[in-house]
Amino acid sequence: MALRAADRLKVVLNHLDRSGVNVRTSFTSAQNLSHHRPEALQYTFDTDVLSPEQRLAYEEDGFILIKNLVSEEDINRFRKEFERICKRDVKIPGLVVMRDVSIAKSEFVQGEKAVTKLQDFQEDLELFRYCTLPQILKYVECFTGPNIMAMHTMLINKPPDTGKKTSRHPMHQDLHYFPFRPADRIVCAWTAMEKVTRQNGCLVVLPGTHKGTLQEHNYPEWEGGVNKMYHGIRNYNPNHPRVHLEMEKGDTVFFHPLLIHGSGMNRTPGFRKAISCHYASADCHYIDVEGTTQENISKEVEELARKRVGNDATISFQDSWAVRGRLVQGDRTSL
Numbered sequence: 001m002a003l004r005a006a007d008r009l010k011v012v013l014n015h016l017d018r019s020g021v022n023v024r025t026s027f028t029s030a031q032n033l034s035h036h037r038p039e040a041l042q043y044t045f046d047t048d049v050l051s052p053e054q055r056l057a058y059e060e061d062g063f064i065l066i067k068n069l070v071s072e073e074d075i076n077r078f079r080k081e082f083e084r085i086c087k088r089d090v091k092i093p094g095l096v097v098m099r100d101v102s103i104a105k106s107e108f109v110q111g112e113k114a115v116t117k118l119q120d121f122q123e124d125l126e127l128f129r130y131c132t133l134p135q136i137l138k139y140v141e142c143f144t145g146p147n148i149m150a151m152h153t154m155l156i157n158k159p160p161d162t163g164k165k166t167s168r169h170p171m172h173q174d175l176h177y178f179p180f181r182p183a184d185r186i187v188c189a190w191t192a193m194e195k196v197t198r199q200n201g202c203l204v205v206l207p208g209t210h211k212g213t214l215q216e217h218n219y220p221e222w223e224g225g226v227n228k229m230y231h232g233i234r235n236y237n238p239n240h241p242r243v244h245l246e247m248e249k250g251d252t253v254f255f256h257p258l259l260i261h262g263s264g265m266n267r268t269p270g271f272r273k274a275i276s277c278h279y280a281s282a283d284c285h286y287i288d289v290e291g292t293t294q295e296n297i298s299k300e301v302e303e304l305a306r307k308r309v310g311n312d313a314t315i316s317f318q319d320s321w322a323v324r325g326r327l328v329q330g331d332r333t334s335l
């Protein structure tokens with residue numbers, strides 16, 4: 001299927017070549033060209049990084065896996081920093097340490113074994129280095145264009161399931177959390193910090209779902225409880241083909257914010273670690289989510305912000321993103 005798609009792209013490129021159009025387009029000329037194309041590429045730019053086959057695969061599937069992109073040495077450094085944070089050797093402003101809901105109230109689980117996720121490590125120089133790695137940004141630019149903001153950072157430490165199935169992440173679209181657009185100029189980079197398999201709860205994706213629209217998200221009705229803000233899509237098509245993304249340490253998947261994905265429970269005794277960053281073009285703009293399916297998450301985020309900073313200041317859903325976002329390439333034009 002990927003090959004047939006690649007063949008089609010070659011036909012398109014040949015056609016453009018023959019019509020005298022320069023196919024090695026830049027960010028802006030790609031946009032200007034799009035309406036002349038027999039089959040426009042909507043999701044990617046040609047920066048000489050992705051092969052025609054890779055571009056077409058992302059256009060069709062909404063994700064692309066690049067093997068061995070982050071070095072063992074870098075990953076080991078991120079791991080060390082994670083341990084330092086869990087031991088409270090360092091205190092990082094803005095960083096949220098999240099425990100699994102099934103052990104959050106336990107006084108017996110301490111240190112890194114209690115931590116399911118670090119959110120918002122943009123002020124941690126060592127972890128934030130991940131978001132600035134040149135080999136990652138080189139790919140990110142294919143989706144965002146040259147002005148790049150790191151909007152959201154996470155280190156996920158999926159714990160062995162306690163038996164309550166709370167280590168699952170329900171099927172969702174990341175765009176649900178983002179009040180900025182256009183969606184096609186946002187991408188997630190997710191790097192395995194060790195071998196991830198179906199057994200320890202690798203990512204599960206529904207290829208092609210990035211071509212759809214943003215769905216309604218709610219808390220799933222799971223008996224054993226659900227982690228805070230782990231909203232999911234209630235009625236995605238259960239017959240849609242699923243791909244389990246098994247990855248080696250250092251492999252990195254780039255995926256579209258509308259791609260439906262989740263992760264299964266961790267059936268192993270070890271923790272499953274991954275580090276990720278959501279990037280957006282700095283040219284994106286904030287949107288008002290009132291009256292949309294995103295109203296529920298926006299209220300929840302604003303409520304949490306009120307609890308943290310007190311009732312006097314109001315931090316809007318949009319503000320919460322504007323303060324966390326960091327420029328990593330080009331100019332901060334809008335976001």
Ligand SMILES: CC(C)CC(=O)SCCNC(=O)CCNC(=O)[C@H](O)C(C)(C)COP(=O)(O)OP(=O)(O)OC[C@H]1O[C@@H](n2cnc3c(N)ncnc32)[C@H](O)[C@@H]1OP(=O)(O)O
Nearest residue numbers: 096097098099100101104105119174177226227228229230
């Ligand atoms: C694309 C991307 C954005 C997608 C995602 O990342 S989806 C997931 C995003 N998740 C988040 O942003 C969650 C952020 N988490 C947090 O803000 C915190 O971890 C909190 C859940 C608020 C807890 O923080 P904090 O108040 O410091 O912790 P405490 O230990 O004092 O607990 C306070 C009350 O919260 C409860 N709690 C703690 N962890 C969780 C949990 N994982 N899920 C559900 N409830 C939880 C805890 O039991 C306690 O409850 P009460 O004793 O008040 O009843």
Ligand SMILES: Nc1ncnc2c1ncn2[C@@H]1O[C@H](COP(=O)(O)OP(=O)(O)OP(=O)(O)O)[C@@H](O)[C@H]1O
Nearest residue numbers: 168169170171198201204220232261262263264265
């Ligand atoms: N009842 C459910 N409602 C919503 N999402 C679910 C439900 N059960 C599983 N999921 C989600 O589906 C995805 C895959 O979960 P699942 O537990 O089937 O993992 P898996 O890796 O496919 O396991 P297996 O190898 O047993 O099929 C995860 O994102 C998970 O959170």
Ligand SMILES: O=C(O)CCC(=O)C(=O)O
Nearest residue numbers: 156158169174262263274
């Ligand atoms: O690492 C995982 O299990 C997936 C996390 C995820 O999709 C998210 O937090 O948005």
Ligand SMILES: [Fe+2]
Nearest residue numbers: 172173174261
């Ligand atoms: Fe996600």
Ligand SMILES: [Mg+2]
Nearest residue numbers: 204242264265
């Ligand atoms: Mg399954």
